[in-house]
Amino acid sequence: MKRIIIAVLVVIVTIGAIALVLTNNKKKNAAKTAFIAEGGGAxxxxxxxxxxxxVDLDFSSNGTFAPKQELNFLSENAGRVSKIFVDEGDRVSVGQVLARIDAEIINTDRETAEATYQNALRDEARYKSSYATGGVTQQQLDQAKLVTQNAKLRLQASQRKLSDANIKSPINGIINKRYIEVGAFVNTQGTQMFEIVDVSKLKLKVNVNESQVANLKIGDKIEIKSSVFPTEKFNGKITFIAAKADASLNFPIEVEVDNNTKKSLRAGMYGTAVFNFPKQxxxxxxxxxxxxxxxxxxxxxxxxxxxxxxxxxxxxxxxxxxxxxxxxxxxxxxxxxxxxxxxxxxxxxxxxxxx
The missing domain is CATH 2.40.420.20 (conserved putative lor/sdh protein from methanococcus maripaludis s2 fold)
Structure with a gap:
């Protein structure tokens, strides 16, 4: 009995829904007919x-700040880390020594290369003297010169490796991450050692549509706002405008932003680029x-x-x-x-x- 009652209720609800849809369609058709009828034959x-x-061309676009320079610093020589001179959060400059690799083996290679080069120089001098008196041929002299040149190149390479035992920063920036400890072994495959970021200048990446990009050009000065620092002013300029729209038919734009003296802005924060244009x-x-x-x-x-x-x-x-x-x-x-x-x-x- 209960099932019959439920079935009857379902049928009644279904009929009511169909009647409601038909009524709404009738109203829409009547509205369309009335619209046409208003024309009186026209x-x-x-x-x-x-x-x-x-015409108001001003607009704004939101984006995310990225560091102007970001470097994952990798090892170039194999060896054990003997000293580390910086830690995470430290500010570094170009050429500053960050760490030192145990140079004992590298120094031995350099001394061997130095001895080989000096010996090659002496052999070349003897060949030149003998060639002047007819003791050796031109081919033998040329071979001696070639040996000296190769020995010199090997010496230069070993000296470079010895110099690279002092790990130096290639950019100005902040140590964002340190991946090594004293005693750790690094290899020539490129062990990750430091992540260095430069936030003295940042890049704000935003997207604009086709009508907006038509009014922009490289070098335009842009006002930058940050919701985290609403009272501070930041200035920027357009350094990149995509030549091709992305999948959403927007054009990626990059704005270089001057961080203030407090270095308030950080990579990863949200920012707003405000594009103001002269009165039209x-x-x-x-x-x-x-x-x-x-x-x-x-x-x-x-x-x-x-x-x-x-x-x-x-x-x-x-x-x-x-x-x-x-x-x-x-x-x-x-x-x-x-x-x-x-x-x-x-x-x-x-x-x-x-x-």
Whole structure:
């Protein structure tokens, strides 16, 4: 019995839902019919007045700060770490010694290379003397010179390795991470030793759309805001504008930001780039929906006030500013453009304006 009652209730609810959907559809169709009927036999359209407006190009875009320079410092020589002179958070400069690798083996190689080079120099001198008296041939002398040159190159390489035993910072920055300890062994495969970041300047990466990127160029000065430091001012300049849009049809932009003397900003924080432009002269703007087909068609329908008919007008479109389009030629203030119903229009079609 209970199952029968539940089944009856489900059927009643289903019938009620269907009736509700049919009623809503009937109301929508009635509204469409009323819209067409308002035209009184003419095509019902909506219009917008053609007028000059001040174009506001200012906009802002949010992004994330990244360090201007970031380096994962790897070992170049094999050996055991004998000393470490810096720790995480320390500020370092170019050429500063960060750590030292045990140079005993490296120094032995350099001494061997030095001895080999000196011996090659003496042999070359003897060959030159013998060649002057006819004791050796030109080929033997050239071979001795080649041996000396190779020995010199090996000596230079060993001296470079000995110099590299002192691990020096290649950039100015802050030790963000230290990966080694005294006694640790590093190898020539490139053991990670330090992560160094330079936050004296930062990069703010933001995205802009096609209408915004058209007004930007490399070197433009940009105001930067940070919600973490709302009272501090930061300045930046555009250093990169992508030549190609990404998958979302936006253009990546990079703004180089001068960190203040307090070095308040840190990589990974959020920032806002504020793009301010000089005040623009008023321009004729029309809704984007005014165009027949698309903006690229450069055609709109205007209202002929005398005959109350539609007239096809050729125009020259300028900038696309959101839902509005700048008109450079073809329209005058005071005219009216048709913004809906163009699909039913042709030259001279009677129209009825629906408010």
């Amino acid at each position: 095509v019902a359209v909506r219009v917008a007045n053609v007028e000059k407006k001040i 002269a008023p321009s004729i703007l029309v809704p984007r929906s005014s165009f027949v087909g698309s903006v690229s068609s450069n055609q709109v329908f205007v209202v002929d006030q005398a005959t109350n008919t539609s007239k096809l007008r050729k125009v020259v479109a300028g900038r696309i500013l959101g839902d509005a389009v700048e008109i450079l030629e073809g329209l005058n203030e005071g005219e009216s453009v048709i913004t809906s119903g163009q699909i039913n229009l042709a030259e001279g079609t009677p129209i009825s304006i629906v408010k």
